[in-house]
Amino acid sequence: xxxxxxxxxxxxxxxxxxxxxxxxxxxxxxxxxxxxxxxxxxxxxxxxxxxxxxxxxxxxxxxxxxxxxxxxxxxxxxxxxxxxxxxxxxxxxxxxxxxxxxxxxxxxxxxxxxxxxxxxxxxxxxxxxxxxxxxxxxxxxxxxxxxxxxxxxxxxxxxxxxxxxxxxxxxxxxxxxxxxxxxxxxxxxxxxxxxxxxxxxxxxxxxxxxxxxxxxxxxxxxxxxxxxxxxxxxxxxxxxxxxxxxxxxxxxxxxxxxxxxxxxxxxxxx
Amino acid sequence: xxxxxxxxxxxxxxxxxxxxxxxxxxxxxxxxxxxxxxxxxxxxxxxxxxxxxxxxxxxxxxxxxxxxxxxxxxxxxxxxxxxxxxxxxxxxxxxxxxxxxxxxxxxxxxxxxxxxxxxxxxxxxxxxxxxxxxxxxxxxxxxxxxxxxxxxxxxxxxxxxxxxxxxxxxxxxxxxxxxxxxxxxxxxxxxxxxxxxxxxxxxxxxxxxxxxxxxxxxxxxxxxxxxxxxxxxxxxxxxxxxxxxxxxxxxxxxxxxxxxxxxxxxxxxxxxxxxxxxxxxxx
Numbered sequence: 063x064x065x066x067x068x069x070x071x072x073x074x075x076x077x078x079x080x081x082x083x084x085x086x087x088x089x090x091x092x093x094x095x096x097x098x099x100x101x102x103x104x105x106x107x108x109x110x111x112x113x114x115x116x117x118x119x120x121x122x123x124x125x126x127x128x129x130x131x132x133x134x135x136x137x138x139x140x141x142x143x144x145x146x147x148x149x150x151x152x153x154x155x156x157x158x159x160x161x162x163x164x165x166x167x168x169x170x171x172x173x174x175x176x177x178x179x180x181x182x183x184x185x186x187x188x189x190x191x192x193x194x195x196x197x198x199x200x201x202x203x204x205x206x207x208x209x210x211x212x213x214x215x216x217x218x219x220x221x222x223x224x225x226x227x228x229x230x231x232x233x234x235x236x237x238x239x240x241x242x243x244x245x246x247x248x249x250x251x252x253x254x255x256x257x258x259x260x261x262x263x264x265x266x267x268x269x270x271x272x273x274x275x276x277x278x279x280x281x282x283x284x285x286x287x288x289x290x291x292x293x294x295x296x297x298x299x300x301x302x303x304x305x306x307x308x309x310x311x312x313x314x315x316x317x318x319x320x321x322x323x324x325x326x327x328x329x330x331x332x
Numbered sequence: 333x334x335x336x337x338x339x340x341x342x343x344x345x346x347x348x349x350x351x352x353x354x355x356x357x358x359x360x361x362x363x364x365x366x367x368x369x370x371x372x373x374x375x376x377x378x379x380x381x382x383x384x385x386x387x388x389x390x391x392x393x394x395x396x397x398x399x400x401x402x403x404x405x406x407x408x409x410x411x412x413x414x415x416x417x418x419x420x421x422x423x424x425x426x427x428x429x430x431x432x433x434x435x436x437x438x439x440x441x442x443x444x445x446x447x448x449x450x451x452x453x454x455x456x457x458x459x460x461x462x463x464x465x466x467x468x469x470x471x472x473x474x475x476x477x478x479x480x481x482x483x484x485x486x487x488x489x490x491x492x493x494x495x496x497x498x499x500x501x502x503x504x505x506x507x508x509x510x511x512x513x514x515x516x517x518x519x520x521x522x523x524x525x526x527x528x529x530x531x532x533x534x535x536x537x538x539x540x541x542x543x544x545x546x547x548x549x550x551x552x553x554x555x556x557x558x559x560x561x562x563x564x565x566x567x568x569x570x571x572x573x574x575x576x577x578x579x580x581x582x583x584x585x586x587x588x589x590x591x592x593x594x595x596x597x598x599x600x601x602x603x604x605x606x607x608x609x610x611x612x613x614x615x
Contacts, residue, residue, distance in 0.1 A: 077450060084450075085457030109476055166371040171379070178590040179555040182567075185574035185582050189396055268468040272560055281468075288472040296472045303469035304461065311464075 119294040135278040143202020155214025198270040205266035206259035213255025217248030406580035430489025442501020480561040492553035493546035500542025504535035
């Protein structure tokens with residue numbers, strides 16, 4: 063942090079609230095306000111449910127197994143779609159990266175299709191794959207596919223020329239060249255693409271459940287809550303969606319760090 | 333949508349092509365620089381031909397995949413009757429309103445968090461938590477709170493744009509090299525000068541990146557919210573066509589959505605060149 067304004071920095075250190083508590087002030091204040099509003103009946107709207115009610119709903123959802131069922135359905139689709147999309151994305155990305163001919167022939171078409179707003183695919187997919195799980199998985203694969211292709215392609219194309227020359231000097235076979243040089247050198251970009259795919263796929267999971275309303279899932283739970291005016295269920299859903307997104311992100315970041323750990327040492331040498 | 337952070341790798345850019353590398357085939361060298369143009373054509377033309385032929389011989393039902401001619405005719409009809417332009421106009425107004433709110437809010441929040449560590453301490457964790465829930469997560473809650481009118485669309489689009497802009501602005505300001513600030517201090521810049529002459533110009537590239545992400549996200553949010561809750565706009569055209577099994581309308585509207593999103597991003601890219609033009613003179 064740059065001390066733009068030394069006075070502010072000074073104030074920051076002498077501030078009455080210790081730093082680690084500052085982040086909690088705003089959320090706690092909001093929950094308190096919410097609780098007060100419900101307690102003192104500031105509004106007669108049935109939407110103003112007290113925080114305790116949300117807690118009860120949460121407990122009931124967890125205890126009855128509803129939450130687990132919904133989450134399992136969502137995550138199962140999420141992972142299947144992700145696996146298909148990431149695999150296809152890797153294949154295409156590597157092909158684009160290694161073959162200029164392939165890139166020139168298919169690349170422009172790919173970039174054109176990429177322009178189409180993701181969710182606009184759903185109505186088309188629903189006609190082609192029906193309203194069930196197949197369409198949802200197809201949509202999730204598509205959501206994961208694009209970022210993986212782009213990042214794999216970029217990663218491979220930005221492998222430094224010196225490394226490639228070194229590989230030539232060392233007489234790498236084609237296979238060694240790919241597995242020992244190109245893929246490891248492109249790994250950070252490829253993993254960033256997969257991370258992005260994870261984020262998009264989770265978003266797409268929700269979108270697919272809203273737009274192809276059939277079956278189970280956390281998105282369906284929220285839609286049901288909205289239709290029945292169950293504010294507590296909807297708020298619970300929002301919290302779960304946020305937590306799952308956070309967990310997926312955290313997991314991806316950890317995996318990325320672990321898989322790229324070997325790079326740290328070589329950089330430290332210089 | 334990259335709600336986790338606005339600094340994820342640029343999914344929208346393709347690196348400059350270099351002419352070296354092991355993958356450069358003799359084939360493309362032979363065709364020279366026109367190769368790119370010619371080689372790009374066979375694949376989409378082949379697909380188009382396959383599409384046309386399969387529609388012509390009735391291999392697929394027109395409700396599942398209408399013929400290319402039908403899509404073109406529908407597109408011209410929609411354009412001539414003005415239906416397309418009316419819906420496009422409504423969508424554009426929505427996205428501009430939401431994006432405008434998102435830009436202003438995101439910049440204000442980002443600047444405040446970047447400049448005041450104290451403000452950042454209080455708001456950043458809450459902001460992070462807020463941004464963990466994607467636009468689609470907030471949708472049912474907002475539908476209950478504000479109904480399904482314009483307010484819902486504007487709020488969601490604004491949220492979609494705000495998050496990457498705020499994050500990138502905050503990070504951009506935080507990462508301004510401290511030696512710039514030291515130079516400014518040596519030159520005895522006033523606080524105002526420090527902000528407008530040093531901090532903001534230095535932070536502009538990441539901030540503008542955030543703005544471009546913001547637009548992409550805003551456009552995505554617009555389509556979703558129009559698909560889910562709207563009776564006009566491009567997204568509605570798609571839903572409407574789907575319900576009546578008029579896939580020609582769907583495909584035409586999807587194409588327009590793609591083109592407009594692309595043009596919007598290109599426009600922002602052009603503005604970026606103008607905004608950052610001064611940087612070149614330094615070298």
